[in-house]
Amino acid sequence: MSQLHWYLLVAVLLFCIGLYGLVQRRSLIAMLIALELMLAAISLNVVAITSLAGGDAESATGNVSSAGQVVAVILIGVAAAEGAIALSLFVAIQREVQSINVEDLSELKG
Amino acid sequence: MTGPTLAALLAQFAPLAACAVVLVALRGRPRTAAALAIAGMAVSFAASAWLVAAVAVPGRSFLAQTVFLPVDQAHSLAFGVLLDTLSTTMALVVSAVTLAVMVYSTGYMAGDPGFARYYGFLALFGWAMQGLVLSANLLQTLAFWELVGLASFLLIGFWFERAAPAAAARKAFIMTRVGDVGFLLGVLLLIRTLGLATIPDVIAAAAPGGALTGRTIAVAAALLLMGVIGKSAQGPLFTWLPDAMEGPTPVSALLHSATMVAAGVYLVARLHPLFLAAPDVMRGLLWLAIATALATATMAMVATDIKRVLAYSTISQLAYMLMGLAAGSVTAGYFHLVTHAGFKALLFLSAGIFIHHAHSNDMREIAGRDPRAQRAGAIGLVAGSAALAGVIPFAGYFSKEAILGAVGAHGTTLVLALAYAGAALTAYYSFRMVFLTLVPAGAGATEAGGAHGGHGGTGAPAHRRTPGERAMGVTVLVLAALTLVLGYLGPWLGVRLLPGEAVREPFELGTGALVALALVAAGIGLAWIEFGRAGAPRIGFLERVPALARFCGDNWYLDRLYRATVVRWAAALARAAQWNDRTVVDGATDGVANGTVGGGRLLALVQNGNVQAYLTVAALLLAALAYALGRVAVAP
């Protein structure tokens, strides 16, 4: 198992722990935490692959590794924006339904 | 298209056109409807008269047929006309009686809210009966046979708002339907063997050396006879006819005495060679007919409703016609059909005059209102009864003589003796009816008559006759005159129907004729003793025995038997079918629907609004996809 595979293993484990938390936890904020964990795992994945197995392709501005890091930066930005909106939504939900238990938010059903 | 064909088509379709126009457009205009229907029937009468003049020549027969629905080589549906003496004279009789009834009805049915509908249905009947009479092949006959049954249903149940006419119409339709099953099977048997042959072809095939075997002929004859028994109210299927008297009296005159019920007799006459080729069947018919004749004569002897007396009499006389045919003489049977049409229609229409004034069918009530004041009705009643009884020189004598002669020539002595006994009973009950109706009952009745007489002013010189009443009277008198004339038609018919048969002179009085006349006189005399003379007890010898009176008065308990057996079984079957329909068929359909809804509800549980459940499913699918992709080696 090469070095890259170790990094990828960690990323997979992180992702799946996040998935576990997303599906199991009842509180919305706990679900958000798990979701952010998953996003972090994805960033790790991208950076690991581009850093350790990007090949020798180069452009005028840099190699593959820098492209992977740009992706990770953008991803972090998206995660931050999403987290902010989610948290303000939770505040509004708490005001309306007096609960942030995801099992209480199930009106859209058949 | 040649002249006779055109005339035949006109005879059929003029009434149909009138019917269509009346029923569609003229419901609100009774007088126009009546005029149009009468006009249509008059055209039909004129066409039939022309046909008789043109075609009723000894030995001439004319057939024109066109295929309108080809099926395959031998089986196509064809429509055509068969013209010879039998069919053209029958067409003339039908159109004449229908026309007379239509004219009469302008008076009888005046003021009825369904006046236009009545004339529409009468025109419908006119078309159907003419079509039946003139049809060229058996399938066409069957179609018109059913149409005539439909017309009968519509007209018996004309006053359908009341329960009794509606029930009577249903009973008539269903009972004739039972017979029609046999008719249909017989027709199908013949079609299977011969293809869709015309009637002359069928007759030719029944001759020795033709395409039909003896067994086929016998079976077909028996099946066709089932239809005859149903339609002509013979044997076990007769009880619908007395009930059919719920319809208006002109309808009873037209359908249930002169024409429709005679269709069965006409069919036997039409296919007579076929029936003659099945002698066992004919023997059975002979016995059935004589039994029916005598049984219904006893029922006529105890009835108090004038129309019921006439109904039983009709059945009895139809049985006589069938006896003549079964004994081998088509002339005798058909001749009696023609004269019977004349005098039975006369009797019904005369009775109608009395019923119209007394507002009751009961002879005792009619008697109380001094019916002799309705002169036309009285004349008609007496003339018709004389013809019915077989008094010389009225028409019925000659035709009944012909039948008795035929039975004597070909039947056993026992049958002949029974036939003579029937003739005596016929004379008895017909004049019982005359005396009960026309002779006021003793001293007490005159007071009751006076009390009733003040109301309605029946026919007193001070009473002005309405045009309708005049029409009724005139029709009756015309028919009464005919009964004196029709008797002389016998030889004319005989020559044309069966060329070569010995012609009997009308006034040839052999021993048979004298015996018959003596019996008739005895019957009339007994009726006079019991009902007619002053101080008569006005109760018949059969009525004196209460058990017999009940037995004969209730159709020999045949209706009770049917109610206890057939009706009950049919009702049970119907209930079972209804249960099946509700539980099995509807249950299956509802089950599918409920199952679908339930299945949907079950599946809807997946959409439970729980985000984490959705996520679980998505993640599982992702894993499955990854697994599927991962098994494929990624190319280097």
Add this chain to the structure above:
Amino acid sequence: MNWDAFLFGSSAALALIGALFAVSLKNIFHNILGFALALVGVAGLFLTLGSDFLAIVLLLVYVGALGIAMVYAVMLSQPLDTPRTPRSLPKIAGSALLAALVAMALWLVIRRAHFPGPPEVLEVAPQWIGRRLLQDYVLAFELISVLLVVAMMGAVMVARRDPARRDPGRRAPGTAAGTAPRPGAPR
């Protein structure tokens, strides 16, 4: 001593243990702290990969901004003295099973994948990232800026209390009482 391996191992351990704390502990604050710990571990992994800039940015944004925001949200939302509903064992088991299945499936894909060889240079200078952002990926850069502005405004609007709804009698600002003419009044 193999410092690379040691650094990798400790960072990985931190990340995983922090993640486990983040998803399994009962107290929500413990979860947030576990989250921060996990991210420290991930930052360490980034460092071993030569991405210093990224590691710092990760810590700043995730832990500094997001983590604190989460703490605020927790304090604004649930009262800490609500009785806890007990966790259901089937749900835990099911979720764990799901996570295991997904992990195995993903690992299967990774195992069979063929990666190209490593690049020559491992370390990435921040200038390179800047150059990339402003030349090759300038569109993504602009879009992420827009996204962040929109997210900011959206978060404020969503969380804002609607002033008119609290007090039905209170008019929206801008209407003065009595200045509109009453209908039907003379002239």
